Amino acid sequence: MNTRGASLKGLLLAALLVSHMLLTKEGVTSMPICPNGSVNCQLSLEELFDRAVKLSHYIHYLSSEMFNEFDERYAQGRGFIAKAVNSCHTASLTTPEDKEQAQQIHHEDLLNLILGVLRSWNDPLIHLASEVQRIKEAPETILWKAVEIEEQNKRLLEGMEKIVGRV
């Protein structure tokens, strides 16, 4: 994992610039400290975290909008959310319960937890994106959002891995 991580870092550095451009394209505001194309540029950790936060908010926004739309159109009060909430596959990951625990937990553990959540969502999102494409009756907005979420999740994962490498 370490060797792969090392090679990943080089890849991520390049990917960081790409994702930076993608982020700005997506409307996620970020301050371009590094001019495009410069390779030796290093973003501050604060900036990386800031971006990760904004990205995760964006993902949450997309997914809640997508869920609401789906619920309205197809679920019609059949209580899908109950099933969804209770059968979440990442529920087994132990997150800090409240503020005290969150402040006491070691930051490495917290970051690894985040990575765990993101990685475990990677495959289901890919599956979702591909399946949703095949549904012909689905409206364009749901399709687009599903694909977008999958993509952004990957970006976020990359960003978090970058942060983990730096911390």
Place this chain on the structure above:
Amino acid sequence: MKQRFISSVPIILQLALTTVGLTGQSYPGKPQIIRCRSLEKETFSCWWKPGSDGGLPNNYTLFYSKDSEEKIYECPDYLTSGPNSCYFDKNHTNPWTTYIITVMATNEIGSNSSDPQHVDVTSIVQPDAPVNLSLETNTSANLSYLCAKWSPPPLAEASSNSHVYHYELRLKPEEKEEWETVSVGMQTHYEVSSLKAGVKYIVQVRCMLDLGEWSEWSSERSIQIPKERLPPEKPIIIKCRSPEKETFTCWWKPASAGGLLTKHTLLYSKEGEEKVYECPDYKTAGPNSCYFDKKHTSFWTIYNITVRATNEMGSNVSDPHYVDVTYIVQPDPPVNITLELKKSIKRKSYLVLTWSPPPQADVRSGWLTLEYELRLKPEEGEEWETIFVGQQTQYKMFSLHPGKRYIVQIHCKPDHHGLWSEWSPEMYIEIPTDFRVKDMVVWIIVGVLSSLICLIMSWIMIMKGYRMMAFILPPVPGPKIKGIDKHLLETGKSEELLSALGCHGFPPTSDCEELLIEYLEVEDSEDQQLMPSHDTPSKNAKIILKEIDSDSGRGSCDSPSLLPVKCRESRSLPSTLQTQDVRAKEKKGGKGSWDTQCAASTSEQKTLPCESKKSCTWLAAQLPSNQAAMFAYHSTVEAFKITLNTTNVNTSPVFVGNEESRQSLYPIAETVYDDLEKINEMEYSKTDQTTVQVRQNEHGNKSPFLNPKLMDYVEVHKVRQDEEPTLLLKHKENNGKTKKGTVPGTSKEYTKVSTVVDHHILVLLPDQRSQNTPVSQEPVPETSQNPQESQAEKNTSYSTTTPSDSRRDNSGSDYMDPSSFMPSFK
């Protein structure tokens, strides 16, 4: 006596009556029978009303008779039915008879009796109202109904046969006016079912015998119908909020319980868990709420919250509400809002607004990050201006109007998905007006200065108005012709004028003729092409013509000095020359006079070289030096080029010069010059040249400007090769040069003079006629740019064709228009 006794009797009677009246006693008033009524058709009673008293106790007696019998009976019972009544019991009552009843009132003085009353028992039957009315409500199976019971009216005598009464019941809700009447029948109880729950009803009963009248309504009885008993409706959860992301509260809307007592309970479960908990605290946050304190609040888990309403009849549960604490954060408004007036370096004052985050939010440790937004408006204004401030807790305001009052409010929101807080209480800002005064001073100064300036300007205008006008609107200049001095014209000294015009002496002398001769043009192309150019002389051509010689329009061939034969010969030139000539001519706008030159070339030449024409033009152009200095220059340049071109026939490398001479006339001149050198060098090698020595003396003189005077043109009488050429010099300065001789039959040729050597040798530029080279022309551009273009053409033509192409146009375009010198940008 008798009379006195008789008359005193009435007096005595009157006295007796008056004594009686004085004491107030008289016989009783007439009684009146009010009513006779029978309760059950077996007995009846009558009541009367006594008349006036008469002052003395009265006795009342009731007498009655039956039908038409005579016998009068007295009332059997005065007591039973009360005072002033008579009760006829069963024995005395006969339903089939009609009674005639009178009542008499008697006192000591007299008596009085009422009117007789005919009474038929059956018609006066009216029972009493029923009694003992009782009401009950029963509720069974969601229906409540009323049960009413009563007793028939009591009778004085307990009669053996129970009378059958018909009953009627009426009821109404307490608040309403209208009665609902129900016919009951003969039973003494009744049930009413269509009653509204929760309403108070009033009930009455009355009865009737078979015949007669309905009794009076019984006294009222009222009863309250109980409300419906239902299980409660579904409660609704309104919202859940967390002020600082550590605790949260949920509120719900209670269900209507149908009058019964309803109890609400809140139940929740966390995601992934099955266990259901109940709300830990119902009180802290008020009624219909549940407060989750820190211990009970978990993050990154979704709560499933429901509310249950319970009453006697049952319970009902609300829809589940899913809550994640992170997304329901709505902070309190910011606090400690302060204002400060500061002055910046430039002495401009501005306001700084500072505030603190709400106390409960843990911003310091970063658990919660808040963003702020403030809004402000002038006090009288309508619309708020909203400004997003971000995460900072201060704001500088610059752009406020002094002297106005503003209202400002701030609110905050967590940086992630959350809700805006309430607006903070209004804060008033008063902007000081200290810098108003400065503005005023500045404006006053500006006003004074500008008015001073205006005064000065107007003064100047008045004083020098005329000059200003002249400056602004300059007078239209008259036409200025170079070389022509208006004053000369005005003064009328014709000699000077004419000399200025270049005509030596006026009227024209033989010299002028010679001048004219020199201006002969060589036509080297056909009529056709030439004609149009002749027909459309350009303005410039006209101008120049005007300057030089009014006669020289068509003149060349018409001049006497020219041999017409030659002209024709010139015209009969090979057609190769034509097209390019035309081109050149058209470019120049048809300077007809200059385009054509009568061939000074000899008929000896097989091919009439353009050079000869060119030489004509050169000379022609050269002569009027004063006014055509410019033209001469240019034409000289052109001439150089032309010479270059002409000499280029021999050697191709010479063409290079033309290529280079693109940029301007000056370089052209230079290159021409250079080429000239080369040519001359070349010429050296050729021994079959004319015997005219060609020397290159101009090497040293590399000035871009060609001194036209050096390059005067001379008329050369070309002689046969074996002969020495003779020169007829026609310098401008030198009039009447000696002629060395003329060679008859030879055409006059013009050749460029390069130098004069030893005062008796003219160094001429070689003329290529003798070489019998094919006439090659190059297109001669008119303008500096045209040279460039034609240079390009030349270039191509160099590579592909003979230089003849280039030269053709040269001959036609030796004359340069002043307009042609103007660069015409395409």
